[in-house]
Amino acid sequence: MKNGNGKAHLVPIVEDILSIDPGMRFAAIIDLKGNISEAIMKEGKTSLKTQREEEHFCKQVALRRKMRKQFDKSLGPVNYVHIEREKVTQIVVYPKRKTVYVTIEPNVDIKRKLEIVELIKKKTVRL
Secondary structure: OOEHHHOOOHHHHHHHHHOOOOOEEEEEEEEOOOOEEEEEEOOOOOOOOOHHHHHHHHHHHHHHHHHHHOOHHHHOOOOOEEEEOOOOEEEEEOOOOEEEEEEEOOOOOHHHHHHHHHHHHHHOOOO
């Protein structure tokens, strides 16, 4: 997809996230403006969205992060976002300066998905 302007240090992180589980499909690290810093589709998987749709979706992820922030005081900060769709599971994690967006096969067990969230948070704590 995009090889984020001198951000080669993100490639191993994204590859590491994709290696967490065979059910992982796609992983992206997005800046706070919604630009894709690094994104990789797992080998052997095909994207369910076009590149343009993917870029638009990432912009929306950043926008939703800003919108959710207004409730941090009353509800506490977002731990993670988990969306179950018919064709894919979408997970969004909010490290301090980046946003991590991944997709997972929908048939992965729910408990395993929660383990994946925790592993992603550990792997991206410095972002």
